Amino acid sequence: ILNVEQSPQSLHVQEGDSTNFTCSFPSSNFYALHWYRWETAKSPEALFVMTLNGDEKKKGRISATLNTKEGYSYLYIKGSQPEDSATYLCAFFNAGKSTFGDGTTLTVKP
């Protein structure tokens, strides 16, 4: 059983704060790492797909980095807005299987 850990479990920030979350995964047999945003009553939505050690990806105010040698990825949100409130999931892919973390639930207060 593969261990994919996300921290923190939940986070409450004020509008305008910047924040970051961590996803830890096995450092062997790496294939890809996905980040998803899951808003209440909606489907999980893909944010980033990361495949190479050292990858850095950005979409608007959200960015992510990847370190496959030490087995972690960071997701950063700059200037959080209430619409960023959601659960952020990472998923580790190796041959044939995917393992999701339990997510970080972000609440942004106006």
Added chain:
Amino acid sequence: DAGVTQSPTHLIKTRGQHVTLRCSPISGHKSVSWYQQVLGQGPQFIFQYYEKEERGRGNFPDRFSARQFPNYSSELNVNALLLGDSALYLCASSLGFRDRDRGYTFGSGTRLTVV
């Protein structure tokens, strides 16, 4: 373009019964993956199908089975339902089996309640 569609959206079954959940992927996508999500936990991988063949299987008992049809739609079957099978079942579609550069597109899920 229609997204990933799942049916039914909600379902209530009795212990010991059988259930079939359905998923239609995005047009052109050939791979379907099934996940079980229990409140407070991340989605747990059940199966991945590509070109009508099973390409990956998670740690679920043999009561869980699936298949993929020539039109790439898929069914997830669960026999002898237990109370612990109550969960949200998510279907995810992707273009190919090893989509390194693309994320999955998820459906809205089927909420199964076993009583």
